[in-house]
Amino acid sequence: MKRFVLAPDSFKESLTAQQACDAMQRGILRVFPDAQCIQVPMADGGEGTVDALIAALAGQRVECEVKGPLAGQRINTYWGLVDSGKTAVIEMAKANGIDLLTPEQRNPLKTSTFGTGEMIVQALDLGVTKIILGLGGSVTNDGGASMAEALGAKFLDVQGNPVHACGGSLNRIQSVDLSGLDVRLKQTEVMIASDVNNPLCGPNGASYVFGPQKGADAEMVKLLDQNLSHFADIVETGIGASYQHMAGAGAAGGLGFGLLAFTGASIRSGVELVIEQYHLAEKMAQADYVLTGEGKIDFQTQLGKTPYGVAQLAKHLNKPVIAFAGLLGEGFEALYDLGFSQMIGINPSGCTLQDALDNAERNLEESVVLFSLLLKDQK
Known part of the structure; x- marks a missing residue:
């Protein structure tokens, strides 16, 4: 046999x-x-990560409604609760993924990660102590700024007025106000499960490598990359730490960077995480x-x-x-x-x-x- x-x-x-x-x-x-x-x-941090980990760890779905990739869009979706309710598993694609928009709707100058931030808040409301975030399959390029907004961060222009973040508005941000950032993040372990190891900016960064599949033409790719670079410099000056060159910072249109900078997240290979949780080596040894x-x-x-x-x-x-x-x-x-x-x-x-x-x-x-x-x- x-x-x-x-x-x-x-x-x-x-x-x-x-x-x-x-x-x-x-x-x-x-x-x-x-x-x-x-x-x-299987999954690698992209589509299917929540379902894979729920199946592997006998978890449960948490149904929710959050903001979709575009302004004014609300979607019904879900995230996962495992480890007897101690750990949340969130897949950003469930809120802000490329499959949620038609090709004609995709525009990374306008899409945002706010809905992902809303799911993080919901997990914190249920008292989790650990959050695993899968980052593949995004339709966004906002550096995780909108995600941070949902968690209480504010981004201000040169006059001190709020800037509602999306890929096309990051260049207007001149300062960061983290005084309202959700304090529960300090007591919560946040782990990024990423399917890529790209840095935030440059020829191997989020905009140039993944922007075209999200609807960006050559001119838009250049603008998105410049905006991310500007945003990262402002953020890193504000927090006194640098993350934009880290492997995985460019995941999900820079959401990796935003999670590293605003939530203190760690990052690891999504597929390695799923392999570990499934005990795949033990199964494979008999094959x-x-x-x-x-x-x-x-x-x-x-x-x-x-x-x-x-x-x-x-x-x-x-x-x-x-x-x-x-x-x-x-x-x-x-x-x-x-x-x-x-x-x-x-x-x-x-x-x-x-x-x-x-x-x-x-x-x-x-x-x-x-x-x-x-x-x-x-x-």
Whole structure:
């Protein structure tokens, strides 16, 4: 009997991690009916992190209404409560994520992280002593300023008037008033679970690397980067500490920076955190094969994405790891030197993006069937 560990992330805009697990399992069982499949729906700080940790730690949802990415937008969403109510798990994408806006609505000059701050306040109201914040999948580029506003911070212009923060207004901020910042943060451990290690600014920073997927053109990217740099300088002068060059400060449009600066957060790899909570090493040790995947695998995968974290663990345990992706993008070949045994694109040649999104579940299952048939023929 063959044993498979199924540890994919979500396939953005098409499959949740759980749906990906189910499709993989169906594909395997069509070829190996007696196979044992251990499902471990993964996340790396991005979409699915709350659900993954609730499942791993037998937690519960906390339903809520918060401000969405755009002014005047209110959304119904949820965060997680685990560890007998002592720890909150918050996924910023649930409040201010890219999937909450249509492509036409996305404008990182206007979007904000205020709703994420509201969820932090709700967690503090319930008396948690630890908050885990997943930062992937954002549609924002405000450096976490709006999140800080929700927690009581004020940002002032040259005349001392309040500036309501968003990506396009950070350049107007000339001073920071933290006298109203929620004092409960000082007694609360805040841990960032990040899927990237980018600094805040520059060619590898939040605006240049991730701005275009959030709706920014080349001119807007340049402006957003300048605004973040200005904002970071003002904040760091005000608090007497520097965070903008730290790995992960650029996560979620600079929300990583804001959390480091305003909440005293620590930061770690989101996928490593989920791997640890799931005891994935113990599950993987009994496996013959490990399957992982997500919507796109390319050179950025090695910067902290789920498939890379899974592959590193599999390599350590000397287990073959096969990654499935909707798209094998630029530079994916380099990943073969980093623990991946095989990488498989699931979409038929010539299919449109919409077809790929609509048929992801079927395409993933059929790709796993083909892999399993090849595996069967090898024996």
